Amino acid sequence: MTTKEINDRIEAMLIAKITTHRLNIRTKFKNRHNVAWPELSYNIITGDVRTLKVWLRMAELIEKAYDGFVPSEPYATYKAKQLSQ
Numbered sequence: 001m002t003t004k005e006i007n008d009r010i011e012a013m014l015i016a017k018i019t020t021h022r023l024n025i026r027t028k029f030k031n032r033h034n035v036a037w038p039e040l041s042y043n044i045i046t047g048d049v050r051t052l053k054v055w056l057r058m059a060e061l062i063e064k065a066y067d068g069f070v071p072s073e074p075y076a077t078y079k080a081k082q083l084s085q
Contacts, residue, residue: 007066011076014059018080021052026084 025048032041056077063074 010062014055014062014076015079015083017055018052018059018077019083021048021055022080022084024048025052 025045028041028045028048032038032045035041059074059076063076
């Protein structure tokens with residue numbers, strides 16, 4: 001595999017992870033009152049938010065490693081937002 005192919009796969013994985021976590025948070029937050037233990041649901045949602053923040057930070061670091069600077073919003077984050085609207 002070439003470096004370009006590896007970079008494309010990394011970007012695709014970042015987009016998939018960020019999109020998945022955004023959709024999971026949205027679904028769990030929408031259904032948070034329909035569960036047996038709302039406190040547990042709250043803890044799960046906060047954990048998912050924390051994980052999403054980690055993936056967003058990883059996208060920033062990878063974007064910085066590619067170009068040497070971080071734009072206002074990395075492409076992986078932008079694309080994930082578009083896919084999870």
